Amino acid sequence: METRFHGYTFTSDPGRVFAPRAATEQLVDAALERIGDGPARIADIGTGSGAIAITLALRAPLVELWASDTCARALELAKGNAERLGARVHLVKGDLLDGLPRDLDLIVANLPYLSADAQGYEHEPAAAVFSTGDGLDHYRRLIAGAGDHLSADGGVLIQFEGKVLEAERSELPWLRSQLESLVAAA
Numbered sequence: 001m002e003t004r005f006h007g008y009t010f011t012s013d014p015g016r017v018f019a020p021r022a023a024t025e026q027l028v029d030a031a032l033e034r035i036g037d038g039p040a041r042i043a044d045i046g047t048g049s050g051a052i053a054i055t056l057a058l059r060a061p062l063v064e065l066w067a068s069d070t071c072a073r074a075l076e077l078a079k080g081n082a083e084r085l086g087a088r089v090h091l092v093k094g095d096l097l098d099g100l101p102r103d104l105d106l107i108v109a110n111l112p113y114l115s116a117d118a119q120g121y122e123h124e125p126a127a128a129v130f131s132t133g134d135g136l137d138h139y140r141r142l143i144a145g146a147g148d149h150l151s152a153d154g155g156v157l158i159q160f161e162g163k164v165l166e167a168e169r170s171e172l173p174w175l176r177s178q179l180e181s182l183v184a185a186a
């Protein structure tokens with residue numbers, strides 16, 4: 001199947017790999033706005049079909065991109081999409097930030113954030129949408145590890161329930177509490 005994202009066509013595999021959503025285009029826009037025209041080092045965590053990382057690589061040619069996922073099929077799709085669209089992205093199979101550089105300017109992520117009792121996601125791959133506990137454990141772990149992988153003026157952009165949350169390296173504790181407030185208020 002093919003899915004349009006930010007003006008590009010991505011091959012997707014519904015039911016096995018999360019198909020990119022229009023709502024996530026705002027994460028790409030926020031990343032492009034943050035980095036401007038210059039060089040930067042960015043990692044996309046939980047890349048799925050590669051839509052975020054590949055779009056950033058195409059729209060910001062001076063940026064070096066890494067993209068990680070635990071799902072072999074997702075990385076296979078991302079590799080095919082990158083080759084077809086002519087994007088250069090370092091694909092890494094691993095948990096969150098494992099194997100990624102330690103001097104990134106930006107970490108972007110659209111990770112699983114639903115708790116196991118969320119209804120209506122039967123057609124999505126469970127590992128792509130559900131996290132443990134209240135649903136925030138993937139993001140808690142990402143935030144806990146992000147400081148070690150960011151340059152001093154680096155930052156994080158994450159997608160959460162249709163919103164993009166942004167934090168500087170010094171604001172990571174705030175980002176965690178912001179997510180927990182949003183979940184508590186839901």
Ligand SMILES: C[S@@+](CC[C@H](N)C(=O)[O-])C[C@H]1O[C@@H](n2cnc3c(N)ncnc32)[C@H](O)[C@@H]1O
Pocket residue numbers: 017018019020021024045046047048049050051052068069070071074094095096109110111112127128129138
């Ligand atoms: C909601 S999907 C988003 C996919 C893609 N970023 C997008 O926006 O279309 C979450 C992705 O995170 C991946 N994932 C889940 N657990 C992970 C982990 N511990 N480390 C890295 N990726 C993970 C899933 O395999 C899935 O591809």
